[in-house]
Amino acid sequence: MSNKHENSTVMERQEQRLKPPSMYKVVLLNDDYTPMDFVVNVLQEFFNKNREAAMQIMLKVHLDGKGICGIFPKDIAATKIDLVMTYAKQEGHPLQCVMEEI
Numbered sequence: 001m002s003n004k005h006e007n008s009t010v011m012e013r014q015e016q017r018l019k020p021p022s023m024y025k026v027v028l029l030n031d032d033y034t035p036m037d038f039v040v041n042v043l044q045e046f047f048n049k050n051r052e053a054a055m056q057i058m059l060k061v062h063l064d065g066k067g068i069c070g071i072f073p074k075d076i077a078a079t080k081i082d083l084v085m086t087y088a089k090q091e092g093h094p095l096q097c098v099m100e101e102i
């Protein structure tokens with residue numbers, strides 16, 4: 001890279017400061033039909049929760065109507081939702097999962 005000392009050329013400062021990517025909450029919604037065990041398993045398998053944490057989140061969703069499974073960049077959040085909804089549908093459960101920008 002050129003600089004003043006070498007040849008009198010000064011490089012313009014590059015405008016390349018990047019904003020950190022927006023993050024998204026992945027939120028599980030309650031319904032009356034998906035079995036509690038299935039939800040606990042989803043939280044363990046797709047969101048890397050241990051059994052106790054998964055149980056707490058599932059119960060929170062069951063009682064409050066929704067709960068946070070995790071926080072991710074947009075593409076990861078979208079992929080998780082796709083995987084969870086595809087799996088739930090395949091197993092015949094109406095489980096819904098959505099994302100909310102933080």
Ligand code: TYC
Binds near residue numbers: 058
């Ligand atoms: N409400 C469901 C039941 O009583 C359990 C449940 C919990 C369903 C969380 C969905 O995201 C959910 N079987």
